[in-house]
Amino acid sequence: MSTAPRIAAAKRDWGHDERGCTVLHIDMDAFFASLEIARHPELANKPVIIGTGNRAVVSAANYEARKYGINSAMPASRAHQLCPGGVFLPVDHHYYSQISRDIFGTIFSRVTDQIEQVSVDECYMDVAGALLEWGSPLRIGAWLREQVRARHGITCSVGIASNKLVAKMASTNAKPDGMLLIPVARQAEFVQMMPLRGIPGIGPALERRLDEHGIDSVKALAEIDLPLLESIAGSRITAERLYNVARGLDARPIVTHAPEKSIGAEHTFPQDVSDAASVCGLLRRCCDDVASTLRRKGFVARTVTVKLRFPDLSVTTKSLTIEQPADSASALLPVTLRLLRAMLDIPADATPARLPRAIRLAGMSVSGLSDRATTVIQPTLDDVLAESGADGHVSTTQTRLRGAEEALDAIRGRFGSGSAQLGI
Ligand SMILES: [Mg+2]
Incomplete structure (x- = not known):
């Protein structure tokens, strides 16, 4: 919840020249409070304050409550004094982040992947690459606002400008439920008021x-x-x-980062199993699914984690960070199987048909994600020594296998995920 000052005179028409204004700042209005009102419509038009208890602070307050002088980080007890008739609700972080994920994952990501998420309810978006499809930044802003309202019954404010500084100041002054475009030629004037x-x-x-x-x-x-x-x-x-x-200038770039922290797949067996082939087969399908998701989202992963659940419902996990960030099942599977051996104390040279323990659930996940496009992936020195061709061109086993998996992605895209797999 922003406590930045707003100037009534700033919320006006600054002209419609959108040239160069490709940075959007999008901020939900009183996000937590708005979500509570959306799911409890009887609270509409009442002062709603999120944060209860003697020692709590206010996490959010709707605009009705702000009329009483309530703002974020104020002790909830003080808010009670200011507005004894207000509706005080506990913070439901789980619910708010679930809606946030939908807003970012379903709505915002439809426009562009050039998104810098600042908090659960706020982001910058660089729409330069989306203009061909969408036409104009104002159109994008209007569509985003309409989608957020239609899907979740809450409002957001959008600032549109040539840089992050002015876009953020514009959204602040557009609140609540507004949109403000500051043309490049007017940004100094806007900031200086x-x-x-x-x-x-x-x-x-x-x-x-x-x-x-x-x-x-x-x-x-x-x-x-x-x-x-x-x-x-x-x-x-x-x-x-x-x-x-002071001149409305700001050279900071939009910094996108992987919104996901991990990607995983796991399955519970219909009956507890202890034959090695079933468990390995399942983990291999998990690797396949996870690698395919990594490629679709443009990520590579550094850490592999295997999870096992036993018939007594106890769970164990083990992780390993790999040398080369990877997005292929051919790279993830050997690590996954190595972890499985280690978790079940199977010696490296043994290949038992039956595992020492029965398994109820098995799965694997990857973390340490980064954008493939910006991650330097160098073949190991060993790969290079072993595989550089007569022309000096390096084509490692890993890059060839990854190419094969990419080809499989296309087949699965057409015929379904079970239609093909690589015989690793
Ligand atoms: Mg907000």
Whole structure:
């Protein structure tokens, strides 16, 4: 819940020139409180405060509650004093993150994968690559807002600008339930109508320091030259940042990261089994599924974890971090089977038909995910020595097997997931 100041005059039409405005900042309005009202419609129009208990703090408050001066991080007991008639609800993180995952995974990801998620209810989106399909940033913003409302009955606000700084300030001033486009030509003017605290990153200490030098607004800040700013701020880096923000400039890129922490597959056997072939076969199908998901999502994984559940319902897991980040079953399966052996104390040279323990459930997952496109995957020195051809071109066993699996993805895409598998 943002406590950044809003300027009523900023929420107006700044013109419709969208050129260069490819950064969206999307922020749910009073997210937790709105979700509670969406599932308890009888609470609509009442002050709703999320956070109960003597020692609790307010996690969220709807706009009705904010009229009483309630805001986030305030002790819940204080909120009770301010608004004794308010509806106080406990925080249901599980529910809020479930809806958040749907909003990001089902709605936002339809537009682009260039998303920097800042929190459970807030993100930046770079739509430059989506314009060919979607036409304009305003259209994208309107579609996102409509989808969030239709699917979840809550509202969000969208700021559209040429950079993260101005987009965030725009969404803040668009709230609640608004959208604000700040054309490139107007971004300095927009920023300069704000108080200093309206700039993300300027907190009370910096505000005080600037005020001591007679700088009490962004407009005043924009009139100070860089050397003077440096002497006031005490560092070149802070001075440059202040110099830029006072002009609505911000060079920070959108930083996308893998939203998923792990990808896994597991299955419970219809009956407990102890024959090695069944368990290995199942783990191999899990590797296949997981690798296929990794490739579809463009990730590679560094860590493999195997999970076993026994007839007494006890569970054990074991993990191994692999040398080369991988997205192929041919790389994941040997590690998975190695972990299985270690978990059941099977010697490396033994190949028993029956496992020492019966298994009820088996599965594997991968974590340590990163974007394949930005992850450097080098063949090991051994691979290179063993496999460089006469022309010096390196084609390792792993890259060839991965190519075969990619071909299988296409077959499975057409005929279903059980239609083909690699004979590893
Ligand atoms: Mg929010």
